[in-house]
Amino acid sequence: MWQPSDSFEIPLDVWVETVIKGWLVPNFRDLFQAVQVPITTVLEGLDLALQAIPMPLFTLALVLVAWAVASRGLALFTLVALAVVDLIGVWPQTMTTLAMILTAVLFCAIVGVPLGIAAARRDGFEKGLRPVLDIMQTIPPFVYLVPIVMLFGVGMTPGIIATIIFALPPIIRLTNLGIRSVPEDLIEAAYAFGSSPRQVLWEVQLPLALRTIMAGLNQTLMLALSMAVIAALIGAGGLGLIVYTGLGRLDVGAATEGGLGIVLLAMILDRITQALGSESTTKSPGLLETLKAFFRIRAPANPPGSGGQSVS
Amino acid sequence: MTEKIVVKNLSKVFGDDPDQALEMIRKGKTKDEVLAETGQTIGVQSVNFSVEEGEVFVVMGLSGSGKSTLVRMLNRLIEASEGEIRFDGQDMRGADAATLRKLRLEKIAMVFQHFALFPHKSVLENVEYGLKVARVPAAERRERALEALRKVGLAAWADRRPATLSGGMQQRVGLARGLAVDPEILLMDEPFSALDPLIRRDMQNELLELQRELRKTIVFITHDLDEALTLGDRIAIMKEGRFVQVGTAEEIVGNPADDYVAAFTQDVDRARVFDVASVMEPPEALELAETDAGAVRARLDELGRDALHLLRDGALAGLVTRRSLAQAAGGGGGPLEGAMVPEMPRARPGDVLRQVYDACSAGLPVAVCDEEERFVGVVTPEAVFELLAEDKNAPEEEDAPDGEEKAAEAAPALSA
Numbered sequence: 001m002w003q004p005s006d007s008f009e010i011p012l013d014v015w016v017e018t019v020i021k022g023w024l025v026p027n028f029r030d031l032f033q034a035v036q037v038p039i040t041t042v043l044e045g046l047d048l049a050l051q052a053i054p055m056p057l058f059t060l061a062l063v064l065v066a067w068a069v070a071s072r073g074l075a076l077f078t079l080v081a082l083a084v085v086d087l088i089g090v091w092p093q094t095m096t097t098l099a100m101i102l103t104a105v106l107f108c109a110i111v112g113v114p115l116g117i118a119a120a121r122r123d124g125f126e127k128g129l130r131p132v133l134d135i136m137q138t139i140p141p142f143v144y145l146v147p148i149v150m151l152f153g154v155g156m157t158p159g160i161i162a163t164i165i166f167a168l169p170p171i172i173r174l175t176n177l178g179i180r181s182v183p184e185d186l187i188e189a190a191y192a193f194g195s196s197p198r199q200v201l202w203e204v205q206l207p208l209a210l211r212t213i214m215a216g217l218n219q220t221l222m223l224a225l226s227m228a229v230i231a232a233l234i235g236a237g238g239l240g241l242i243v244y245t246g247l248g249r250l251d252v253g254a255a256t257e258g259g260l261g262i263v264l265l266a267m268i269l270d271r272i273t274q275a276l277g278s279e280s281t282t283k284s285p286g287l288l289e290t291l292k293a294f295f296r297i298r299a300p301a302n303p304p305g306s307g308g309q310s311v312s
Numbered sequence: 313m314t315e316k317i318v319v320k321n322l323s324k325v326f327g328d329d330p331d332q333a334l335e336m337i338r339k340g341k342t343k344d345e346v347l348a349e350t351g352q353t354i355g356v357q358s359v360n361f362s363v364e365e366g367e368v369f370v371v372m373g374l375s376g377s378g379k380s381t382l383v384r385m386l387n388r389l390i391e392a393s394e395g396e397i398r399f400d401g402q403d404m405r406g407a408d409a410a411t412l413r414k415l416r417l418e419k420i421a422m423v424f425q426h427f428a429l430f431p432h433k434s435v436l437e438n439v440e441y442g443l444k445v446a447r448v449p450a451a452e453r454r455e456r457a458l459e460a461l462r463k464v465g466l467a468a469w470a471d472r473r474p475a476t477l478s479g480g481m482q483q484r485v486g487l488a489r490g491l492a493v494d495p496e497i498l499l500m501d502e503p504f505s506a507l508d509p510l511i512r513r514d515m516q517n518e519l520l521e522l523q524r525e526l527r528k529t530i531v532f533i534t535h536d537l538d539e540a541l542t543l544g545d546r547i548a549i550m551k552e553g554r555f556v557q558v559g560t561a562e563e564i565v566g567n568p569a570d571d572y573v574a575a576f577t578q579d580v581d582r583a584r585v586f587d588v589a590s591v592m593e594p595p596e597a598l599e600l601a602e603t604d605a606g607a608v609r610a611r612l613d614e615l616g617r618d619a620l621h622l623l624r625d626g627a628l629a630g631l632v633t634r635r636s637l638a639q640a641a642g643g644g645g646g647p648l649e650g651a652m653v654p655e656m657p658r659a660r661p662g663d664v665l666r667q668v669y670d671a672c673s674a675g676l677p678v679a680v681c682d683e684e685e686r687f688v689g690v691v692t693p694e695a696v697f698e699l700l701a702e703d704k705n706a707p708e709e710e711d712a713p714d715g716e717e718k719a720a721e722a723a724p725a726l727s728a
Binding site: 194208 | 384
């Protein structure tokens, strides 16, 4: 039976090729190169630092962070998990993966939070942004690996760029959601006392949306980790590369080691960021406080004078 | 007294084409017709009023009457569709963003129905908020915020989070936040509606007390007529976006403009609204030295009353009643001194009728004396009960003869 493609076929592949190869690549090469610079810088710096820290020291630090923000249980788990990672011999790759993930998440936050704020402030912008986010979340990452390679080449940085594209939507969506769900009467009160829009954002909206934004950050982190293997296809290193190489050589042992490393890293990071997000439900600390909580180790006991009312 | 706030012909239309809706209203269409034809809602319709400095102006209406919209138009949280708002003669609607911000920072503060305290800030930080956005130095704003907290009696709670406070305390924080910036005008949008009745009464009294000291110009929104009558120097009754009546508590209750207001006011405790002055009759008394029991009795018959005040050298000395006369002298023309009861109910012209209830129940006339203890009038139980029993007819009985006649008619029935 006749079907349309028998008589005519849309040369979509030719069009795309023409646009990317014929127009984007030659005309915007400098731009695409420039975009890579900050990412490469941050990545290399982080990787260098993480590789330089001795394993026991790093483990100790992460265990203490886990203890401070979450529980003793998580601290114990972190200790065991990191020890296993080291014992199966994938420590350097784990650190590389961690550097990649952190870089990707950092840039996701830098790009995503302002976009989320803009979306929360302008309905029109949100309307335009939503389909873009839907596309970003539904397109299989393999589809955009090819254009990324065309535009950025192969290597670590293009891998991270792919990761950023894949992991960006949740933080935008949840920043938007968080700011939109700040009660209207608080916004009204802030304006009634003469706040400028900027003051409303910093004094009221962002602090109150922080918990939701943290949930978005957690989601972004998890998505970034899930890209670790895929990014290895275009030359990213770390644990993903072990899995990918294992796959190519049907080396099931090596692939398992890499996979186990990714799973353990994911669990540790997930629990720690979740604890950071949920902690603020009970104490609702300010923006700065929570940011500090990332770096600071606090006594897990009740602060003096709180009367011991908090339920542990 | 100067007019602090002047509002002229203020309207608000919620919809795409306010001008069209306003034009239809001007041509005499009703709110419902406009809604049916254009899909636009008239929030507030041609409201006019002015508030004097230091006055508490209460806008009272049921939900949906447009009162919250009205108060938000004053500080432009909602932009008006038409009309004029002036504070101290300064045009509010035409103010640019910077001027508007300055006005909100310095001149107008607001207290909200559901407190609208920032949950992530401490009580002190909440109270400081207006000063912080005005970039007042930290030390000074802390001092001023603590002072405001002291005014509402919450200085000890400065470091708590609002969520740990009770509703009444939270609204005190809301009030302190408004007072901290030392505004000239305080907009209060149903501030006590979310509180339970006992706390509400406390807060009303506290507000009245603060107001005696601070003399702010207050626009107070409420759906509770009792609250309006308690707090308002003047009250506007709002219905479907319009002012139905503006007046003092006595005018509203005593002289409702239409059935709507009358229906509202019929359950009002009139004894709390009307003061002694509104039922007072001219002082009627005899000088003790110049009279005797016979003359008193004659005067009582003439007035149709059962009791009469006596003066000694112009000052109020006591009360004689028919009964005390009879007991003292066995009916003869004996000494008046013995028949006189020095203890007698007294009141000030500004007291509300509730305060003279007991005396009236005992059937005794109440002597009204001004601040300098001058005897300025008499309140008879008959006049009080007549006013309280009255439903709609004009209760103002300023003209004395008429009042006396009525009292005279009522008296025999009561004494029988």
